Amino acid sequence: MLLLRCHLKRALPQKVLCRLCAVMGKLQSKFKHSTYKYSRPDGFIEERIQTKAFQEYSPAHMDTVSVVAALNSDLCVSGGKDKIACIYKSxxxxxxxxxxxxxxxxxxxxxxxxxxxxxxxxxxxxxxxxxxxxxxxxxxxxxxxxxxxxxxxxxxxxxxxxxxxxxxxxxxxxxxxxxxxxxxxxxxxxxxxxxxxxxxFPTQQHIQTYCEVSEDGHKCVSCSSGFEGEGCEATLWDLRQTRSRICEYRGHFQTVASCIFLPRALASMPAIATSSHDCKVKIWNQDTGACLFTLSLDGSGPLTSLAVADTISLLCVSFSRGIHLLRVDRSQGLELREVAAF
Known part of the structure; x- marks a missing residue:
């Protein structure tokens, strides 16, 4: 089966190179209870609990993980108190x-x-x-x-x-x-x-924590700090002629630390994902601002960074539990589930 193996490089202090590879066996298998909200066609929002087996490995970091970036579909680099930049497939x-x-x-x-x-x-x-x-x-x-x-x-x-x-x-x-x-x-x-x-762009009400640009270069999404639902939003901006605000995404209750555009191959629609200090990852309809899915990673501490791993997976990092591998599941609509932590 496909598992996560971590390779620590002594020459890279506070950085970890993590490779997805096919191996026999596993380090530890657990059943993970995750809660998420599902918006029904009639507008009613249900809270569901999903129980999935997932792989938990020895932590790749011994301290807080603040950033993760994918180098390609099976290799990522993560940092403790560092910042990281890369070009995909490089x-x-x-x-x-x-x-x-x-x-x-x-x-x-x-x-x-x-x-x-x-x-x-x-x-x-x-x-x-x-x-x-x-x-x-x-x-x-x-x-x-x-x-x-x-x-x-x-x-x-x-x-x-x-x-x-x-x-x-x-x-x-x-x-x-x-x-x-x-x-x-x-x-x-x-x-x-x-x-x-x-x-x-027009000054926001709270500290702007992160930004990302769409692959076509036409739009930018930024996110803000906040507390108890005040602030805590992501904002979509037009980078072309008008350079105006297009849409806002509200629903987190603490600082939103990361926001990313999801490839259409992953979400099958224009979508944005956010991660927050409230321990939640949310997927939003880019055009309407509707929240399509919420995954709660309870006990993980603040979620600090998101990255697209491939066409079916996201990487998310947290203060307390390191790096999480999230898999897209379309069997009942657009859903996320945690399949590994390391």
Whole structure:
């Protein structure tokens, strides 16, 4: 059967490389009770309990896991207190940590970093790489964005905005633009050609924690902090001519830490997934804002990051239980179930 095996690399402190591979046997098999909400055609919302066997492995991390990214359909990289950026189906990825440094790694060439980027004066809290891997943009709590030449490791551009404490960066596919969220509750669109602010979206009511751009580059989704249902939303934005708000997704009760577009092959419709400190993963109809499914990972602690693993799976990481593999089940509509934790 398909299981998760973790490979710790001593050369990658606080990072774990995790590979899906076919093996005989299992480390530990349990029955997992998960609760979720199901919206019936008549509009009534039912809460259901599902009991599924799943595989639980020794934790890949000994501490909080804050980020996960998929390198390909069977390989992912996760970080403790780090930030990670990569391009899907590439062996290269970038990591940033509290030592103000950014490293570039290439799994096919060496277990040691290939390039080092040093220039921020405070912790690096955001990074994103251009689609052609030639440029890297980093953001920090020092209110600056730096644009790097990946090949030389040299800083090509520097920009600073007062009180712009960067929380996340995302490159727009096929464009020279970068989306950035901030603790100042702003979402900015940067033009990498000179690293200038091209557009600032309407200021939100709460800290913006994360952002992602759709594969076609036409839309962006961001999410916000909050407590007891105040804030705690995700917002869909138009990146084309109007650059206006399209839709909001409300239903979480604590900070929404991650939001991603789901491939149509996975969801069979335009859909968005969010994970929150309220221990829930939600799937939303992208166009209407309706919540299609809610999976509760009780006992996991705050959920901090989501990533698409392949056409049927998501990766989700949490404070208390490490990395969760979630599988899409369409037998009774669009549902998620946890199949492994490590």
């Amino acid at each position: 062996s290269q990825f970038f990591s940033a940590s509290r030592d103000k440094m950014v490293m570039m790694w290439d799994l096919q060439r060496s277990s040691q970093p290939r390039q080092q980027f040093s220039g921020h004066t405070m912790v690096v809290t955001g990074l994103t790489v251009s689609p052609d891997s030639s440029q890297l943009c980093t953001g920090s709590r020092d209110n600056t964005l730096l644009l790097w030449d990946v090949g030389t490791g040299q800083c090509a551009e520097r920009a600073s905005v007062s009180r712009n404490l960067v929380t996340h960066l995302c490159w727009v596919p096929g464009e020279p633009y970068i989306i950035q969220t901030s603790e100042d509750k702003s979402i900015r669109l940067w033009d990498s050609r000179g690293l200038q602010v091209a557009h600032t």
